[in-house]
Amino acid sequence: MMSTKAFTLVPAVEWNLLLGEQERVHIECVECCGQNLYVGTHDGCIYHFLLEERTLPVGTATFTATKQLHRYLGARKPVSELRAASALHRLLMLSDSCITLADMLSLEPVPSGARIKGALAFTLNENPVSDDPFCVEVCIISAKRRTLQVFLVYEDRVQILREVSTSEQALAVAVDGPFLCLALTTQYIILNYLTGIAQDLFPYCSEEKHPIVKRIGRQEFLLAGPGGLGMFATVAGISQRAPVHWSENVIGAAICFPYVIALDNEFITVHSMLDQQQKQTLPFKEGHILQDFEGRVIVATSKGVYILVPLPLEKQIQDLLASHRVEEALVLAKGARRNIPKEKFQVMYRRILQQAGFIQFAQLQFLEAKELFRSGQLDVRELISLYPFLLPTSSSFTRSHPPLHEYADLNQLTQGDQEKMGKCKRFLMSYLNEVRSTEVANGYKEDIDTALLKLYAEANHDSLLDLLVTENFCLLTDSAAWLEKHKKYFALGLLYHYNNQDAAAVQLWVNIVNGDVQDSTRSDLYEYIVDFLTYSLDQELVWKYADWVLQKSEEVGVQVFTKRPVEEQQQKSFNPNDIITCLKKYPKALVKYLEHLVTEQKLQKEEYHTHLAVLYLDQVLQQQRLGASSKNTEASETQAKLRHLLQESDLYRVHFLLDRTQGAGLLMESAILHGKLEQHEEALHILVHELGDFSAAEDYCLWRSEGRGPAYRQQLFHTLLGLYLGASPSAQELSVAAVDLLNHHAAEFDAAQVLQLLPGTWSVQLLCPFLMGALRDNIHTRRTTQVAVGLARSENLIYKYDKMKLKGSSVCLSDKKLCQMCQTPFCEPVFVRYPNGGLVHTHCAASRRSNPSSPKLGTRT
Structure with a gap:
């Protein structure tokens, strides 16, 4: 275990000051109350000193003892116990089994002669049961066998409060409230002297080991346990702390939070109550007294008195951190909470966490470092400043003083190791990404985002684009230069766009597509530019690059105009006529745009419909001139679009298009145009006699009669039937077509009129479907009429019935x-x-x- 310098041993009273040349006199006991130090000797003498504490420039404390007086007790017996009751201004002295009261300054016995006889040992109750402020409670081990007594001691008198018996003779006692912690002959117990209830703790052998019983806090005691253990016990008989391991020969113990101090024949050992580890060892021979008085620890030999001066906890913690003993430093810092004011502790503890975080960071323990930085509320710029050039030039940050770490920058920390440097940069990326959306980033968002952008760009990280397309606070000047340095031109364009410099962004992306600068971030950058312009509200920018995107691809480039947001199209921010003028040089794009106006936006303007129809017609005619096969996919699609437009639209100039189709071999288109002019005989003649497409003729009748009355549709079908039947008898195909027409559309004909037109050579079996359909339709009509008449009659009867009822009332x-x-x-x-x-x-x-x-x-x- 590495040592910690927690205490310094400083002499308080030297032998020559205490006893002069009396070498046979030995110190038996000591007591300290404020600046008053009392020493009792084996020959019945009590010495009174005043202690003056001074702090040297180097930070260590020294003590100067000034002898006030000394006094011999009458019996000249050893003074075995001394206790000061400052509230009463009295000193309690045990000598020759008798406790006497004396003035604290004059050491003269009280005039009343009050004393307690038959006491082997005694102790004061620091948590008295009595509420009387003019007395103290004293517990004595009585000379009577197996008896303890509790007294109330006043300035000039004593009063017995309670006497209790034990199963064995008590050897040592400590008191807290009504609870007595006793070392009996073979075991330790807790005894409530008010109720008489005893709680066994653990056994020990008094013949082999000197018992130690020490009150360390409210309802808690320290005991010398078996196996060289310092055991903690509460009045409930349980231990809330792990034991400390000290020597088997311990003869005294004291508490100076957070440390337990033990004395044996050769050493003073210091253990932490927080982690139970031994922290310091001080050589000290011939010591036989170790006691703590109001936070001051005094140790004595038979010839001198010394004070263990604790180093400030902050100094101890800093020493541990300097030795990179992070866990011990944090445990000690947490334990120091009770000894330091709350506000001061919080400031100190945050700084300690930050220092510990940098120690872990330097050891590449990144998870531990991250947690310490978070808990310590680290100003994230402290971490960023370790990385050269990451902080923006606009930052006014200066490092904490005194510094939180010993490193100038990352190069010094990693000693040029590129692998370690890479790990540190990846950690910073992760940490900054996590904290940028938390309260830690408040006030430092520009520093964080700029640093993050630089790290992403340098590492070619995918998150660079995510950073730039979301809300960010990257400093434009620093970030632009850094992105350009690392050839991240697409990302630079995103940065320009985020800072409302769309013209610069688009120009940069255009340069990438044109090959003027190299950046392979996006293989579909041209499509991205088109999409960007599509959603741009800057009309001037769109017009500026319209020709460029159309020259690259008419079909894709025209999306700049055709896929604009619906809201913008409704506001008609772009004039369609201006767009059409621009697209005249790009025929494919022009067709796409007119299709957008006619089919998607459904603009009801004759010029757009006519223009689109003419463009379709020109393409079809051009393909015919080039000898395109009827099976050519492109030709078929264009012709299908033309026919669909001619059928669905009612806005184009029919006569103009009809003139364009004359003599061009576009028979189907001509038929549709004749139909638009209500020239049904001409249209059907083309379909039947020139094209020979009977199914098209039937479809024509259905198309033109859509939305019209039954009479109009019947007229169309009769016209078609007349064309079939008016042909020469040898035209077998038309006869078959007539039969099929009748059989498939029986409901569309007037059966009586058709029967008069049919040739007499046709058999009934040939027209069976038509006849059955006509008959069924006739029967259906007749029965429907009968039902309607019956309902009308019923309604009339009901009305007459109601009328008769009214007349009869x-x-x-x-x-x-x-x-x-x-x-x-x-x-x-x-x-x-x-x-x-x-x-x-x-x-x-x-x-x-x-x-x-x-x-x-x-x-x-």
Whole structure:
């Protein structure tokens, strides 16, 4: 165990000052109360000294003892015990089994001659049971065998309070309140002298070992246990602290929190009550007295008196930290809480935690260091300042004084070891990332975020981008220079954007895409720029780079205009006509944008619909001129879009497009355009006779009749049937198409009219589906009509029944009956009665007939 300098042994009274040339005289006991030091000798003499304490410039304490007087007791027997009762200004002296009272200054016995006889040993109760402030409680081991007595001692008299018996002879005693801690012949016990209840502690052999019983606090005692153990015991008979290991030959013990001090024949040993470890050993031969008095520890030989002066706890803690004994320092610091004012302790303890954190940090114990930094509320800039160039130039931070550690910077701490330096930087990244969102960062956010950015950039860490796209306080000047130094141009653009410098950000990203600067952070940087411009509110910036993004890719670049936020589109911040003018040089982009206006935004403007249709038409015609196969995917898609637009839109210029399709071989498109002009015969003629697409002809009838009445649809189908039947008899295909049309759409035809048109050569079996469908439809219509007539008749019968009921009931008038029109009582028997039972005056009824908008009561009866 490494030693700790907790105490310094300082002489208090030398032999020549005490006894001069009387070499045969020996010190038997000592007592200290304030500056008063009393020494009792074996020849019955008591010496009184005044102690003056001084602190030397080097920090050590010295004592000067001034002899006041001495006095011999009458019997010239050894003075075995001395106790001062400062409240009574009395000194209690035990000699020759008798306790006498004397004045503390003159050492003269009290005039009353009060004394206690038959005492082998005694002690004062520092936690008295009595509330009387003019007395002290004294417990004595009586000369009577196996008896203890408790006395109340006043200035000039004594009064016995209690006498208790024990099973064995008591050898030593300590008192706390009503509890006596006794060392009997074979064991230690706790005895409550008020109740008589005894609690056994543990055995020991008095023949082999000198018993020690010491009160160390409220209801707690220190005992010399078996096996060289210093045992702690409470009045409940339990131990709340682990024992300390001291010598088998201990002859005295004292407490100076947080230390237990033990004396044997050769040494003074110091143990911590906090971790039970031995902290210091002081050589001290021939010592036989060790006692503590109000925090002052006195040790004596037979020839001299010495004082163990404790070093300040702060000095002890700093010495432990200097030796890198972190755990011991922290345990001692926690134990010092009871001896230091709360505010001072908190400041001191935080600093100790911070110092301990840096010690652990230097040893690369990062988890322990992090916890200590957090608990100590470390100013995080203390840690950042260890790393060269991480603090921003704007920071006004200066390190704590006195310093929390002994290192100039990270290079000195790691001695140039790159592996250790890398570990330290990774720790700082982790620690700063954790504390940047806590109260620790308050006031230092710029320092933390700037340092974090520099670490991320240097380490090529993925979190660099996360830092820059969220709220941060990175100093622009320092961060920009650092990112440029490490060639993090994309991240630099994000930094510019966060600081509202979008133009600089986009220009930097454009340079990366163009190859002017090298940065492989994002392989999709072009798409990122397009997305950035899409959501940018700076129109000038969007127009500035519109040509650049379109030149790179028309299909992707046009998203700058087509994928803008819905709110912005609703505000129409960009004029579509301006965009169309810009896109004239980019035909693919222009088509995409017009599709966006027509199909997505659904703008109802003829010019956009016509323009889009013309562009589709031009593409189809161009593909035809280039000899594109009908199976060409792109050609098929464009033509399908054209047909869909022609069918769905009602806003384009039909005649203009119809002229463009003439002679171009676009028969389907021509049919659709004729249909838009209600030229159904021309449209169906193209579909049937020129294209020969019978399913398209049927679809045409369904398309054009959508949303129209049944008569309109029937007319279209009859027109198509007429085209089929009007062909030459040899046109077998059209006959088959006519049969299929009738059989598949029987409900769309007037059966009687169709039967008159059909050739007589067609069999009933051929038209069986049509005939069955027509018959079923006819039957359904007839039965539906019958149901409707029946319901009407039922409703009429119900109405007639209600009317007859009203006619058969009597009418009673009274003043309580009110006219339902004017709300006045019937004062004359002239009224009109309505079918619903309502009554009105005749003049109200006349008014009702002249003003039809008045409330409707029913039919007059």
